[in-house]
Amino acid sequence: MSDLAIETQSLQKHYRSFHAVSGISSRGKVAHPSLQKHHHFLRAVDGLDMHVPKGSIYGFLGRNGAGKTTTIRLLAGLAHPTGGRMQVLGLDPLADRIPILERTGFVIDKVLLPSMTGNDLVRFNRGFFPRWSDALAAKYAEVLEVPMKQKFRKLSTGNQTKLCLLLALAQGAELLILDEPTAGLDPVVTDQLLRVLVDDFANEGRTLFLSSHHLSEVERVSDWVGIIDHGKLLLEERLDDVRANFRRVRVVGENLSISRNEVFKMKTGEGTTELIVRTNIEAFTARLRSQGAVVLDVAPMNLSEIFLEVIGKGEANVPVEVLA
Amino acid sequence: MYLWKYWRESRIAFSVALLVIIGAFLNTFRERIHSAPDVRQLSTLLALLLYFQMVPLGFLGWLMGSIGAGRDLGEKNGSFLFTRPRRRGYFVWSDWACGLAQLLPLVMLNNFVVWFQAHRLLLMTGDPLHGRIPLTNGTTASLAVIVSLSCIIVFLLVALVFSLTYFSTVAFKHARGIIFAAGVLIAYPILAMRIQHYWPAIHMPGLFLQQFTFARGQVYSLTDHLGLSMAIRAGVVLLLPFAAQVVLEKTDI
Numbered sequence: 001m002s003d004l005a006i007e008t009q010s011l012q013k014h015y016r017s018f019h020a021v022s023g024i025s026s027r028g029k030v031a032h033p034s035l036q037k038h039h040h041f042l043r044a045v046d047g048l049d050m051h052v053p054k055g056s057i058y059g060f061l062g063r064n065g066a067g068k069t070t071t072i073r074l075l076a077g078l079a080h081p082t083g084g085r086m087q088v089l090g091l092d093p094l095a096d097r098i099p100i101l102e103r104t105g106f107v108i109d110k111v112l113l114p115s116m117t118g119n120d121l122v123r124f125n126r127g128f129f130p131r132w133s134d135a136l137a138a139k140y141a142e143v144l145e146v147p148m149k150q151k152f153r154k155l156s157t158g159n160q161t162k163l164c165l166l167l168a169l170a171q172g173a174e175l176l177i178l179d180e181p182t183a184g185l186d187p188v189v190t191d192q193l194l195r196v197l198v199d200d201f202a203n204e205g206r207t208l209f210l211s212s213h214h215l216s217e218v219e220r221v222s223d224w225v226g227i228i229d230h231g232k233l234l235l236e237e238r239l240d241d242v243r244a245n246f247r248r249v250r251v252v253g254e255n256l257s258i259s260r261n262e263v264f265k266m267k268t269g270e271g272t273t274e275l276i277v278r279t280n281i282e283a284f285t286a287r288l289r290s291q292g293a294v295v296l297d298v299a300p301m302n303l304s305e306i307f308l309e310v311i312g313k314g315e316a317n318v319p320v321e322v323l324a
Numbered sequence: 325m326y327l328w329k330y331w332r333e334s335r336i337a338f339s340v341a342l343l344v345i346i347g348a349f350l351n352t353f354r355e356r357i358h359s360a361p362d363v364r365q366l367s368t369l370l371a372l373l374l375y376f377q378m379v380p381l382g383f384l385g386w387l388m389g390s391i392g393a394g395r396d397l398g399e400k401n402g403s404f405l406f407t408r409p410r411r412r413g414y415f416v417w418s419d420w421a422c423g424l425a426q427l428l429p430l431v432m433l434n435n436f437v438v439w440f441q442a443h444r445l446l447l448m449t450g451d452p453l454h455g456r457i458p459l460t461n462g463t464t465a466s467l468a469v470i471v472s473l474s475c476i477i478v479f480l481l482v483a484l485v486f487s488l489t490y491f492s493t494v495a496f497k498h499a500r501g502i503i504f505a506a507g508v509l510i511a512y513p514i515l516a517m518r519i520q521h522y523w524p525a526i527h528m529p530g531l532f533l534q535q536f537t538f539a540r541g542q543v544y545s546l547t548d549h550l551g552l553s554m555a556i557r558a559g560v561v562l563l564l565p566f567a568a569q570v571v572l573e574k575t576d577i
Contacts, residue, residue, distance in 0.1 A: 076407050079576040101409035108403040113329065113396070120332075127325030128408040164404075 002090050005175050005207035006052035006075060011084035013045040013070050013231075044070040046231030047084070052209055052224070057202045059218030059239070060211040061307055062228035068211040069108070071228070072179045076106045089175060102130060104175045105168030110161050118148030118163050122170070131172030140166040144192060158189040165193060169200070175207045182217055194221050219303040229311040239303070246301045246309075249275045249285065253293025265309055272296065276309050326408075326415065330422040333391045338426045341384050345430060349437045352444075360448035367457045367465075367543040369445070371536050373438045374474040378481055378532060381434060385427055385486035386509070390502040392419030393572060394493025398500070402577040413569045416494070420565040423486055431479045439471040459536075461545040470535070473550065477533045480557045484531070485509060487564035494568040497575065533557060 017040065045067045052058045062068045073079040075088050077097040086093055088100045112121055122137045141148050144162040152160060161181060168176055176197070182190040198221050202208045212218050218225065225242060227235040235242070246264070251273050258266070262279040277284055285295050301309070361369065393415045396405050406412060446457070446467060456464040488508060492501030509531065516528040533553050536543045547553075 073403070073577070076403070078403055078406055080574075098409045098411065101407055106403070106407040108407070109400055111399070111401045112404050113401055114399060115333070116329075124325050124329055125408070128410065 002087070003054055004051050004087070004090075005054045005056070006050060006058075006086075006088050006209060008048050008050045008071075008075075008086040009084055011045055011048040011050075011071070011074065011086050012043070012082040013067075013074055013079060014041040014043050014082040016040075017042055043231050045074065045081075048228070048231065048233050050226055050233050050236060052207065052226075054207055055202075055205045056224045057198065057208045057222045058210065058224040058226065059222035060209060060226050060228065061213065061215065061218060062211070063213060063311065066228045066311075067231040068228060069179050070231075072106070072108055072177055072211060075177060076104075076108065077101070078108075103173060104177060105171050105173035107161075107164045107168050107176075107178045107181060109179075110164045110181075112152045112160070112164060112167070114153035115151060117151050118146055118166075121152065121163065121167060122148070125167050125171065129171040133170050133172055136172070137166060137170035140169050140196065143196060157184045158186065161185060162189065162193065165196070169196070173206070175209065176201060177209045179211050180213070181210065182212065182214055190217065197221065215304045215307055225303070227307060227310045235306075235310050242303070242306060243300070245278050245280070246306045247277050247281045248299040248301055248305075249277055249281075249288075250296040251275065251288055251293045252296060253288065253291060256288060256291050256293055258288075276301075326410070326418045327422050330392060330419055331426075334388050334423065334426060337384065337387050338430070341380075341430050342433070344380075345433050345437060349433075349440070352437060352441050357444060357448055360450070361445055363446075363449040363452060364458055364460075365542075366442070366445060366449065367459055367536070370438070370442050370457065370467075370470060371543050373441065374435075374470075374478070374535065375532070377434050377438065378478055381427075381431060381478055381482045382485045382509075384430065385482035385484075386489050386502060386506065388423045388427065389486040389489025389505065390493055390499050391423065392416075392490060392493070394490065394495075394497065394501055394568075395499040397575075397577065398493070398496075398498035402497075406577050412572045416490075416565055416569045416572060420487065420490060420568075423490070424483055427482050427486060428479060431482055432475055435471050435475040435478065438474070439467065442467055442471070459545050460542045463545060465546055470546075473535055473546075476554060477535055480554060480561060481532060483561045484557065484564075487561050491564045491568045491571075495571050529553070529556075 048067070048071060050071075060068055060071070070079065074081050074086060075093055077093040077100070080094070089103055091100050093100055113124070116124060118141065122134070126132050126134070140146070144166060146159055146162050146166055147155065150159075152163065155163065161184075165178070165181065168178075178197075181193060181197075185193070194217060197208055197210075202221075208221075210218065210222065219239065222239050225235070225237065225239050226233050237245075252271060253273070256273070258275070262277055262284055263275050264278045265276040267274045281298060285298060288295055393402075393405065393412075396402055405415065446455070453464050455468065456466050457470065458464050485505070489502050489505035492505040492508075493499055495501060496504060513531055516530065519526050519528055533550070534547050535550065537545050537547055
């Protein structure tokens with residue numbers, strides 16, 4: 001039996017789109033007879049290899065449009081993959097959708113049935129899930145302070161999100177897959193939600209898969225991180241290992257022999273070289289010194305800095321959360 | 325639970341329609357008929373009553389066809405609905421069955437009102453043919469049979485409108501599929517008329533199944549092969565939810 005809650009191998013989702021119509025004037029009229037329609041493939045998920053261990057809290061990080069939501073839709077069986085393989089709780093989301101959905105809670109768009117109240121939605125959901133618990137629904141309604149008698153469309157964004165989460169938690173799932181659960185929420189509600197997720201759900205040995213671009217939240221709760229960009233998983237590691245292994249090193253030295261496997265990025269400035277390394281830092285700096293280099297400083301990196309370096313935006317952007 | 329959702333969303337339309345029909349019945353019941361009609365004109369009057377009900381009931385079918393999975397997709401709650409552990413076909417067939425289960429009693433009740441009124445008129449004429457109505461081809465037809473046939477025909481029309489609208493909302497992933505369905509329902513008879521105008525040999529089947537044949541503005545006889553027409557119509561009605569299921573299963577949500 002696999003120790004993975006989610007596993008994908010070379011998972012792909014390409015959308016064919018027609019665009020870049022040449023020979024069209026700014027008013028949208030065809031201005032040139034050589035009208036050409038080019039179709040291209042939008043590679044939303046492009047060879048994703050992901051391994052989410054059972055019992056982990058996995059932070060799935062990526063920029064907007066990186067492919068996070070598409071990946072989740074594929075895992076939920078809502079979208080059909082273009083290629084590759086995937087397994088959720090050891091089952092194929094396309095062939096075994098029903099047993100997966102019975103055991104997995106998904107919160108994707110955070111839009112429920114607008115004319116139903118919280119109580120109606122509890123009633124609606126009850127019949128679908130064999131392990132549904134009314135007691136859990138009542139408990140989370142109280143803990144999260146969700147107005148259960150108000151129609152969904154009249155709830156605030158925070159309460160809508162909390163209600164989505166409440167329904168997912170009350171279904172007694174082994175695996176919870178949440179897409180940007182804290183997007184648009186104030187810090188108090190965010191804190192409430194994360195506490196419930198970590199204390200009540202994940203601490204019972206169940207798996208929590210959480211996509212986000214709010215790095216501080218992921219850093220606070222996750223024990224595994226995966227960073228996706230342009231549909232590819234660029235990094236997947238235990239968060240502790242990420243924190244321990246990534247270092248920013250400034251050195252002075254010439255003709256240094258550095259292994260490409262150890263250095264994530266190298267930037268040469270005036271007399272100094274800045275290296276982003278992902279290795280055992282003591283051994284690495286010892287090797288540098290043995291080549292006559294002077295190591296000016298070795299600085300740890302937080303998740304936000306690592307994220308920016310991994311997706312290749314470390315130079316262009318100042319990590320906001322570092323400034324904060 | 326899913327049936328309950330459909331019922332919640334359609335109950336206002338159903339209740340209003342039910343109240344209107346009950347109102348019509350009470351009005352018919354209270355109405356006094358002062359003079360007996362000519363028994364020979366009864367069949368034409370009955371045909372008018374039977375055909376007239378197709379418009380409001382068809383409208384109701386159109387309205388109720390917009391409720392369900394297609395509308396949910398348009399309201400962006402598809403990812404919630406379709407992560408409930410059921411096959412997508414379950415949602416289609418539940419919507420379809422629940423919609424038709426509400427439309428059927430409305431059609432039956434409406435036809436009962438028509439039968440009631442026709443029966444009263446027949447009694448006023450002295451009922452010389454013992455529950456049968458004379459047609460202009462010299463034959464007679466039982467009032468109960470005519471109304472029963474009408475019930476099936478109207479239901480098939482309403483089911484067709486409902487199923488087409490439902491299919492459209494699923495195919496468009498939006499409630500605006502009802503506009504498309506309305507367009508088809510309006511354009512088809514016009515197209516059929518144009519085709520018949522230019523190519524008289526081609527007879528496209530009408531939206532309304534013709535229960536009677538007419539001659540000089542009067543009911544001449546019952547239509548031949550009505551059973552076959554109804555069977556084909558039922559097949560078309562059944563094909564539409566199948567098509568909606570196929571579309572939904574192939575759709576990325």
